[in-house]
Amino acid sequence: MELRINASKWRRKRGVSRLLDALGADQGLTRFVGGAVRDDLLNLPVSDVDLATRLKPEEVVERLEAAKIRAVPTGIDHGTITAVSSGSPFEITSLRRDVSTDGRRATVAFTDDWQEDAARRDFTINALSADPVTGDIYDYFDGKEDLLARxxxxxxxxxxxxxxxxxxxxxxxxxxxxxxxxxxxxxxxxxxxxxxxxxxxxxxxxxxxxxxxxxxxxxxxxxxxxxxxxxxxxxxxxEIERPALARLESLVEAERKARMKPDPLRRLASLLPRDPEVSGQVAARLKLSNKARKRLACAASEEIPAKVRELAYYNGAECAADRLLLAGKADLAAGIAHWDAPKLPISGGMLIQRGLPKGPVVAKTLQAIERQWVVQDFPQGAEFERIVDQALLSTRG
The missing domain is CATH 1.10.3090.10 (cca-adding enzyme, domain 2)
Known part of the structure; x- marks a missing residue:
């Protein structure tokens, strides 16, 4: 089967046609490359469109500016320019070859040889490029065969x-x-x-x-x-050991049953020991954000109260959904994932208006009201007033 992209369809993408004209695509100077080509050939959605060009970075900038396309030198030392064409960003990289590598970064030199550039990519399926005019695929390392064979x-x-x-x-x-x-x-x-x-x-x-x-x-x-x-x-x-695989498999199935999108952080939690301290150590080592660290620690606890909205109220709906999915409770997780916690219908000032003296007693009473309100599953109206009256009676002695 002959693999090719639909060049006319790609040109209809916002900003693509004027960008290709500026970069001499019809003269063979620029091609579509990488993941966009691979995904299109697999009939997968294409989000980011990347291009490679025989033009040097300085020439790319000159041509973009002449065409009144914004050029952002996001990685110009390594040959990468981000073009903003008709409001859409595109990454353009001059053809390169590796001069030296150390396992973490590479020193590159520019070239005009398409195969030399393709050779520095990692996998055959990522080394495909496409002619923007004809849609023909250039394949130097049998990437098309590997793509078809998955x-x-x-x-x-x-x-x-x-x-x-x-x-x-x-x-x-x-x-x-x-x-x-x-x-x-x-x-x-x-x-x-x-x-x-x-x-x-x-x-x-x-x-x-x-x-x-x-x-x-x-x-x-x-x-x-x-x-x-x-x-x-x-x-x-x-910390990730073989027995953790069963937890990951169970979580994937629970997410499917709950019709919830795969969540990588939740899945990482499934692979780690159910110990908040260990989760915190891993999160710190991986330099995750504070928000991610708190979420991993919360997910590491196996405590689930009888009323799951209580868990969501104190820890957030996201944490509640994580714990429920990790426990295999898909139905409960689906119901709580997008729950908006209600606001306590009373404030300290309102308690003072009802005769409570100012001071620490106000905060203490407010906390007692909130605890009972949560335990009773967030009642409103007359039911809530009974909670307030009972708390005021207890405070006054």
């Missing part, structure tokens, strides 16, 4: 590619979880297993980003199993 394969020697950028270990498993079918490529699997300790040289932010992207895949359980069997994560997150 196979993720390194370009060249996997060990060499991993030595260039250690993050490719995690990227391999993420791409296999999303695009692969069956067992992972054997040669790649052996290389990733033997070099897993290389992950320790990477920044924890990059590791966290890749792990969360992997866990965001519709069902990453089979791939995570391979990673746990091969001890891929042990050098950086040793």
């Amino acid at each position: 196979r993720v394969r390194f370009i060249g020697d996997p060990l060499e590619r991993i030595a260039e950028d250690h993050l490719r270990i995690l990227r391999f498993f993420r791409f296999h979880a999303r695009f692969g079918e069956g067992d992972p490529d054997p040669e790649a699997l052996v290389a990733c297993t033997s070099r897993a300790n290389d992950l320790m040289a990477l920044s924890r932010e990059r590791i966290a980003d890749e792990i969360l992207k992997l866990l965001a895949v519709e069902n990453p359980a089979a791939t995570v199993k391979v990673m746990l069997d091969r001890d891929i994560l042990r050098p950086v997150v040793p």
